[in-house]
Amino acid sequence: MQDTLLSINGLTKAYPGVIANDNVSFDIGKGEIHALLGENGAGKSTLVKMIYGLVSPDKGAMTWNGAAFAPPKPSAARQAGVAMVFQHFSLFDALSVAENVALGMENPPKPRDLAARIRQVSEQYGLPLDPSRDVASLSAGERQRVEIIRCLLQDPRLLIMDEPTSVLTPQEVDILFETLRKLKSEGTSILYISHKLEEIRALCDHATILRHGKNVGTCTPAETSARQMAEMMVGSSFATPEARDVQLGDTVLKVTNLSLPALDGIGTPLRDISFELRQGEVLGIGGVAGNGQDELLMALSGERLSQPGSVAFQGRDVSQDGPGARRLPGLLSAPEERLGHAAAPDMSLTENGVLTAGHRAGLVSNGFIDWGKARSFAEDVIAKFDVRTPGPQVAARALSGGNLQKYVVGREIVQKPDLLVINQPTWGVDAAAAAAIRQALLDLAHGGAAILVISQDLDELMEISDRFAALNEGRLSEPRAVQGLDMEQIGLMMGGAHDMEVAHAAP
Amino acid sequence: MLRLEKRPEPSRAWVALSPLLAVALTMIVGGALFSMLGANPFEAIRTIFWDPIFSPQFSGFTRPQLLVKAGPLILIAIGLSIGFRAGIWNIGAEGQYIMGAICGAGAGLALYPSESPLIFPLMLLFGALGGWAWAMIPALLKTKLGTNEILVSLMLVYVAETILASAASGFLRNPDGMGFPGSRNFKEWGNVHNGELIANTGLHWGVVAAFIAVIGAYVLFSRHIQGFNIRLTGDAPRAARFSGVNPTRIVLFCLGMSGALAGMAGLFEVAGPAGQITIDFNAGYGFTAIIVAFLGRLNPIGILLAGLLMALTYIGGELAQLMLGVPGAAIQLFQGMLLFFLLATDVFSNYRLRLAKKEVA
Numbered sequence: 001m002q003d004t005l006l007s008i009n010g011l012t013k014a015y016p017g018v019i020a021n022d023n024v025s026f027d028i029g030k031g032e033i034h035a036l037l038g039e040n041g042a043g044k045s046t047l048v049k050m051i052y053g054l055v056s057p058d059k060g061a062m063t064w065n066g067a068a069f070a071p072p073k074p075s076a077a078r079q080a081g082v083a084m085v086f087q088h089f090s091l092f093d094a095l096s097v098a099e100n101v102a103l104g105m106e107n108p109p110k111p112r113d114l115a116a117r118i119r120q121v122s123e124q125y126g127l128p129l130d131p132s133r134d135v136a137s138l139s140a141g142e143r144q145r146v147e148i149i150r151c152l153l154q155d156p157r158l159l160i161m162d163e164p165t166s167v168l169t170p171q172e173v174d175i176l177f178e179t180l181r182k183l184k185s186e187g188t189s190i191l192y193i194s195h196k197l198e199e200i201r202a203l204c205d206h207a208t209i210l211r212h213g214k215n216v217g218t219c220t221p222a223e224t225s226a227r228q229m230a231e232m233m234v235g236s237s238f239a240t241p242e243a244r245d246v247q248l249g250d251t252v253l254k255v256t257n258l259s260l261p262a263l264d265g266i267g268t269p270l271r272d273i274s275f276e277l278r279q280g281e282v283l284g285i286g287g288v289a290g291n292g293q294d295e296l297l298m299a300l301s302g303e304r305l306s307q308p309g310s311v312a313f314q315g316r317d318v319s320q321d322g323p324g325a326r327r328l329p330g331l332l333s334a335p336e337e338r339l340g341h342a343a344a345p346d347m348s349l350t351e352n353g354v355l356t357a358g359h360r361a362g363l364v365s366n367g368f369i370d371w372g373k374a375r376s377f378a379e380d381v382i383a384k385f386d387v388r389t390p391g392p393q394v395a396a397r398a399l400s401g402g403n404l405q406k407y408v409v410g411r412e413i414v415q416k417p418d419l420l421v422i423n424q425p426t427w428g429v430d431a432a433a434a435a436a437i438r439q440a441l442l443d444l445a446h447g448g449a450a451i452l453v454i455s456q457d458l459d460e461l462m463e464i465s466d467r468f469a470a471l472n473e474g475r476l477s478e479p480r481a482v483q484g485l486d487m488e489q490i491g492l493m494m495g496g497a498h499d500m501e502v503a504h505a506a507p
Numbered sequence: 508m509l510r511l512e513k514r515p516e517p518s519r520a521w522v523a524l525s526p527l528l529a530v531a532l533t534m535i536v537g538g539a540l541f542s543m544l545g546a547n548p549f550e551a552i553r554t555i556f557w558d559p560i561f562s563p564q565f566s567g568f569t570r571p572q573l574l575v576k577a578g579p580l581i582l583i584a585i586g587l588s589i590g591f592r593a594g595i596w597n598i599g600a601e602g603q604y605i606m607g608a609i610c611g612a613g614a615g616l617a618l619y620p621s622e623s624p625l626i627f628p629l630m631l632l633f634g635a636l637g638g639w640a641w642a643m644i645p646a647l648l649k650t651k652l653g654t655n656e657i658l659v660s661l662m663l664v665y666v667a668e669t670i671l672a673s674a675a676s677g678f679l680r681n682p683d684g685m686g687f688p689g690s691r692n693f694k695e696w697g698n699v700h701n702g703e704l705i706a707n708t709g710l711h712w713g714v715v716a717a718f719i720a721v722i723g724a725y726v727l728f729s730r731h732i733q734g735f736n737i738r739l740t741g742d743a744p745r746a747a748r749f750s751g752v753n754p755t756r757i758v759l760f761c762l763g764m765s766g767a768l769a770g771m772a773g774l775f776e777v778a779g780p781a782g783q784i785t786i787d788f789n790a791g792y793g794f795t796a797i798i799v800a801f802l803g804r805l806n807p808i809g810i811l812l813a814g815l816l817m818a819l820t821y822i823g824g825e826l827a828q829l830m831l832g833v834p835g836a837a838i839q840l841f842q843g844m845l846l847f848f849l850l851a852t853d854v855f856s857n858y859r860l861r862l863a864k865k866e867v868a
Contacts, residue, residue: 301749302751303748303749322751322753323748323749323750323751324750324751325751327751333749335749337745339743340743340745340746341743341745341746341749342746342749343743343746344739344742344743344746344747345742345743346517346742346743347738347739347742347743351735351739354732354735355739355746355749355750356749356750358732358735358750364732367731367732367733368730368731368732369730369731369732369735371730394516395515395516395517397515398515398516
């Protein structure tokens with residue numbers, strides 16, 4: 001329908017032991033929103049890195065507007081008109097929006113001109129943002145706008161967006177989609193990477209699906225069901241979590257007026273949080289990233305201690321107990337950040353098993369580690385959770401994100417917790433693995449454990465939770481039964497909407 | 508164009524090979540250096556690496572020196588490696604070594620001239636305590652006030668040196684020494700002297716302690732949960748907190764252990780090879796041990812070998828100065844090269860060198 005902007009022909013890139021991209025070809029038209037779909041480790045990142053000049057292909061070629069295109073480095077790609085919004089933002093908290101934008105530019109204009117241009121672009125595309133605010137005070141959605149505006153100031157021809165909606169509220173997603181459609185109407189092409197199939201169906205003109213580094217098909221999302229696309233991604237059908245009858249037992253966790261100051265002045269303080277959680281219950285906690293999710297997990301796991309009486313587990317006050325003392329009676333947790341928090345990157349899977357299971361699973365006696373037992377524990381987790389790895393001796397950092405996530409979640413579930421606190425259980429995990437993890441959580445709850453799921457994926461929370469609450473600036477809303485909640489109400493509970501008023505007031 | 512690419516996992520072959528490669532490169536570049544200084548490079552290398560052990564002319568004197576010099580280096584380096592593994596950088600082992608020597612020697616001299624067999628163990632205890640207490644200063648400042656242990660421990664070396672000077676010329680001065688600075692000589696104090704256990708080997712109690720420390724550290728890191736927690740803290744501090752490791756206790760343990768071992772090394776030295784507290788009795792072992800710890804890649808067995816190698820270059824270096832007239836600075840350069848090449852070759856354990864394809868225009 002349109003002229004081709006970027007044509008990819010037979011791109012191949014091999015890393016030691018794995019072919020990340022195998023003879024991948026597709027075209028992106030001018031003014032087209034093109035989705036790139038695939039499981040974790042399917043080769044999406046590698047492909048995008050080749051387009052953005054971070055990696056050069058082993059074989060194959062690209063053409064840009066009909067001319068050969070092989071950017072040796074990102075600045076060359078930017079020169080040609082490729083811009084990219086990464087999944088993880090590269091912003092300096094201590095600097096203002098305008099200063100952050102200037103840092104990413106080759107020839108930044110004078111601060112005053114730049115602020116004016118930021119205002120102009122932000123109004124033109126409906127992305128409310130005040131250039132003089134410090135990035136530290138911005139929500140995740142606003143930070144993403146900084147990144148997008150930084151890209152738009154370069155007048156890109158192709159905008160690459162990597163999982164852009166994972167940190168946004170439903171309202172913010174709407175704003176983003178409006179912006180993207182506006183860009184499209186002006187002739188800018190967009191390469192949109194996402195796991196969220198419904199979004200792709202709503203937004204994208206075409207979708208290319210990668211599996212094991214190969215292009216397994218291009219489709220028109222509006223005419224293809226989400227389930228069909230998911231099955232193309234995975235190569236087989238996968239189970240959706242089963243409905244279940246909930247039988248609530250005794251109270252397992254009782255949090256009473258929990259308040260914690262922000263760590264080192266950065267982050268979000270917890271303010272007066274109270275709730276209860278009973279056996280067999282799944283409580284879903286939503287909210288925009290950076291509203292106290294990490295802090296809540298750390299207060300429950302024992303990494304941060306709180307005032308006496310604020311956290312009671314099985315009727316006993318544990319607010320002054322560290323992580324080890326909480327784990328022994330059955331309060332287990334799985335933090336969001338896999339590498340560096342849930343797992344030590346340079347340590348093997350066996351050693352990472354000892355990290356949380358050492359005492360509870362009896363891998364340590366009299367202070368000495370039984371490496372034989374530790375190894376079989378790790379092998380058990382690997383087998384039960386289908387972790388794809390040559391063996392438990394492999395370093396955690398060598399696993400793909402999704403596989404490591406299966407390992408760190410499995411590590412806790414295998415220990416049969418009475419309460420599992422888990423932050424972002426399926427973040428960056430492919431659809432099949434995500435379904436498996438959710439099913440494992442539901443099974444665990446069915447077995448009588450209480451589960452607290454913190455997530456930014458609302459579909460996930462609606463799917464597995466019995467009750468839902470939202471975190472907003474460190475406060476927790478009253479938990480409500482999931483039945484009868486609609487997206488609008490949830491959005492208001494999350495309170496993400498207040499960000500927009502600031503910008504409309506700006507001149 | 509050459510490019511470094513991170514390996515998914517460290518290469519075992521490179522981990523094992525890089526120390527050998529580093530020694531070989533040091534010999535080649537060092538040999539070139541010596542030849543530019545007018546010495547025969549082959550003779551210089553032979554003098555440094557071969558003669559101290561095998562030359563019929565010198566080895567009778569130099570061979571025992573190997574253990575005498577390697578003992579304290581290994582003992583201190585093992586202690587340092589415990590902290591380094593956790594990312595706690597004790598740079599002040601030299602100060603802890605001095606304070607261990609002063610406290611241990613002081614405890615013994617207070618009981619002079621008793622010949623009780625308990626005096627030496629008592630001195631050893633006080634030596635360890637002295638080093639431990641000196642290391643507790645940076646440890647407590649770090650845990651209570653968040654100060655940087657690198658700076659504090661290093662600064663305390665100079666404080667310890669001042670205390671040493673005042674001990675040698677003041678409160679520990681030999682009352683029968685006719686006013687000369689320096690304490691009584693332990694070599695003349697029968698039971699208390701930390702002499703050779705087997706004649707002409709250089710083996711004294713400090714060397715035995717070093718071997719025990721090597722075994723202890725090996726067990727600590729390979730089997731014990733405390734060693735695991737230390738490694739975890741060094742690899743991923745947040746994961747360590749999540750696991751339940753108390754960072755304050757790790758800091759106290761690591762600095763305490765390295766201080767105590769350095770203090771013991773100081774006591775063994777003052778009661779043995781050095782013989783007495785003098786103004787400059789410390790020979791820089793505390794600083795050289797940092798190199799030994801890294802040369803041995805913080806692995807107990809590696810440290811054992813690195814300590815012996817470092818001791819060899821010391822003795823061989825002195826021999827080369829004496830026999831070939833090579834300047835002392837060249838020997839220090841030579842030792843520095845060893846660490847430099849090790850760090851350089853070590854890059855390849857975690858990275859591989861790639862020949863990037865020519866870019867298509």
